[in-house]
Amino acid sequence: MTDPTSTPDLPVAPDREVFVDYLGRTRWFGGKGRPFTVSDVRRVGTVPGAVADGPVVLLCLVEVTYDDVVAGADDRVEHYQVPLALYPEPQQRIEHALVATWQDPDRGLLHGYDALHDREAMACWLRSFDRAAGEVGGNLVDGASSLAFHRLAGHDLDLDTHSTLFSGEQSNSSVAFGEDALMKVFRKVTPGVNPDVQVHEVLSRVGSTDVAALYGWVDWVDPEQREEGTDRPGPGGVMQLAMLQQFLRTASDGWDLALASVRDLYREPDLHASEAGGDFAGEATRLGHTLRAVHDLLAEHFPTGSASGADLAATMSGRLPAALAAAPGLEAHRGALEALFEQVRALGEVPVQRVHGDLHLGQTLRTALGWKIVDFEGEPAKPLHERLLPDSPWRDVAGMLRSFDYAPRVVERTWAEDDPDGVELRTRKAAEWANRSKNHFLVAYAGEHISPEHRTLLHAYIADKAVYETVYETRNRPTWVDIPLRAVAEIGAS
Ligand SMILES: Nc1ncnc2c1ncn2[C@@H]1O[C@H](COP(=O)(O)OP(=O)(O)O)[C@@H](O)[C@H]1O
Numbered sequence: 118m119t120d121p122t123s124t125p126d127l128p129v130a131p132d133r134e135v136f137v138d139y140l141g142r143t144r145w146f147g148g149k150g151r152p153f154t155v156s157d158v159r160r161v162g163t164v165p166g167a168v169a170d171g172p173v174v175l176l177c178l179v180e181v182t183y184d185d186v187v188a189g190a191d192d193r194v195e196h197y198q199v200p201l202a203l204y205p206e207p208q209q210r211i212e213h214a215l216v217a218t219w220q221d222p223d224r225g226l227l228h229g230y231d232a233l234h235d236r237e238a239m240a241c242w243l244r245s246f247d248r249a250a251g252e253v254g255g256n257l258v259d260g261a262s263s264l265a266f267h268r269l270a271g272h273d274l275d276l277d278t279h280s281t282l283f284s285g286e287q288s289n290s291s292v293a294f295g296e297d298a299l300m301k302v303f304r305k306v307t308p309g310v311n312p313d314v315q316v317h318e319v320l321s322r323v324g325s326t327d328v329a330a331l332y333g334w335v336d337w338v339d340p341e342q343r344e345e346g347t348d349r350p351g352p353g354g355v356m357q358l359a360m361l362q363q364f365l366r367t368a369s370d371g372w373d374l375a376l377a378s379v380r381d382l383y384r385e386p387d388l389h390a391s392e393a394g395g396d397f398a399g400e401a402t403r404l405g406h407t408l409r410a411v412h413d414l415l416a417e418h419f420p421t422g423s424a425s426g427a428d429l430a431a432t433m434s435g436r437l438p439a440a441l442a443a444a445p446g447l448e449a450h451r452g453a454l455e456a457l458f459e460q461v462r463a464l465g466e467v468p469v470q471r472v473h474g475d476l477h478l479g480q481t482l483r484t485a486l487g488w489k490i491v492d493f494e495g496e497p498a499k500p501l502h503e504r505l506l507p508d509s510p511w512r513d514v515a516g517m518l519r520s521f522d523y524a525p526r527v528v529e530r531t532w533a534e535d536d537p538d539g540v541e542l543r544t545r546k547a548a549e550w551a552n553r554s555k556n557h558f559l560v561a562y563a564g565e566h567i568s569p570e571h572r573t574l575l576h577a578y579i580a581d582k583a584v585y586e587t588v589y590e591t592r593n594r595p596t597w598v599d600i601p602l603r604a605v606a607e608i609g610a611s
């Protein structure tokens with residue numbers, strides 16, 4: 118295999134073809150449905166903290182090149198982080214996570230497992246984070262691998278915990294260390310600051326209780342991107358590979374709570390949403406307050422400014438051609454969408470600030486101490502520089518409103534199999550539940566009165582999000598695509 122970094126002491130990585138097959142089997146690979154080749158596999162380094170009888174953990178950076186031109190030239194190449202736990206002998210306990218077996222000229226036969234499934238491998242990360250706390254400024258820099266583990270003060274890690282990989286892997290892979298800490302390994306990585314690390318660091322430093330506290334993160338300084346003649350990273354030379362944060366041990370996923378609430382209502386369809394056991398209005402209100410508090414802090418600690426309605430509208434309609442190519446079902450609604458975005462063009466200057474960028478119920482956790490918002494990475498499909506840009510906070514509000522629309526429709530998908538006759542009544546209940554949740558959330562966030570300008574923005578962001586979702590579902594869950602597509606159609610009809 119080719120590897121432009123001159124790191125002869127690193128184990129060799131498996132063949133590129135191995136990764137083609139492996140990426141296709143993962144939940145987090147964003148290129149599903151697109152033709153691609155693995156154009157390179159770089160060995161980033163090995164995680165410090167290895168012990169004599171444990172694995173070597175090799176971090177690979179897999180370069181994917183797409184053969185289509187759907188998303189434009191900028192998006193044709195992506196990099197995915199794949200950590201491999203290497204053993205000289207097969208490991209029966211993690212047999213299911215075997216990625217490949219190959220020969221290393223110096224080390225002999227290697228068995229490479231997806232490291233996230235291996236407790237021994239994850240313990241290496243935890244030890245490295247722990248050691249970082251004892252170093253100057255909380256930074257452990259491993260010269261050999263160019264990996265740097267950073268820690269924020271304030272929490273001592275429990276090294277006796279075992280790791281558990283979260284089963285609902287999403288865009289990234291998260292591992293819990295007992296009930297003490299949660300490590301998220303970023304999968305699609307881009308040079309530059311990771312927005313999730315950045316926002317968590319800022320909000321943790323100011324003591325926000327609306328997010329999980331950040332404990333640390335891992336940087337990699339790309340040796341090829343160093344400033345000439347120095348050890349310093351050049352522009353875009355740092356990649357953030359993982360972050361460690363507080364494990365919210367009393368948390369329930371907001372999406373699961375919403376589904377449970379809808380099921381309660383469907384079980385008693387003669388009742389109104391306000392009378393059913395699992396009424397969600399109170400939680401929606403609390404969520405609205407939490408989002409407001411997070412937006413206020415983001416506005417205080419990140420740059421703010423204004424964007425012209427014309428620019429915002431251009432961004433929204435600029436996304437349409439690629440979306441139409443990826444999800445042809447959108448074509449019938451192109452005119453209505455363009456007309457809605459046109460209304461934004463007429464708005465003049467609109468306040469912008471740092472926002473979440475991809476907010477939905479699955480990014481909210483209800484703990485004993487209230488709601489927490491997670492995952493500030495923004496839309497995984499957007500280029501990094503766009504995800505860091507200030508935007509209107511109405512984008513996040515729209516994301517939540519879309520999620521209140523999704524929940525009853527997702528419940529209906531399975532409910533209808535057992536009770537096909539009740540569809541009509543449930544459709545009415547679905548609208549009642551969604552509207553009640555949306556209204557309570559909106560009032561808590563913005564108060565009783567929302568100006569016509571804000572309403573225009575909100576509707577446009579809802580449409581923009583539904584377009585994004587149509588593409589997302591087409592690529593990831595094709596049988597769900599009717600959920601956002603129906604919302605797009607309703608926008609056209611209103
Ligand atoms: N600090 C935390 N404590 C406990 N669970 C968490 C925490 N942060 C996230 N989660 C859970 O992990 C899941 C994945 O986290 P998320 O940040 O959304 O990952 P991804 O970037 O892969 O989408 C969330 O849905 C949530 O249930």
Ligand SMILES: O=P(O)(O)O[C@H]1O[C@H](CO)[C@@H](O[C@H]2O[C@H](CO)[C@@H](O)[C@H](O)[C@H]2O)[C@H](O)[C@H]1O
Binds near residue numbers: 288
């Ligand atoms: O959580 P991620 O950053 O991976 O976000 C992506 O996946 C989400 C689904 O897991 C997707 O959200 C869409 O589906 C949700 C229900 O599963 C729904 O609540 C959201 O409203 C809807 O957008 C998200 O769009 C995508 O970026």
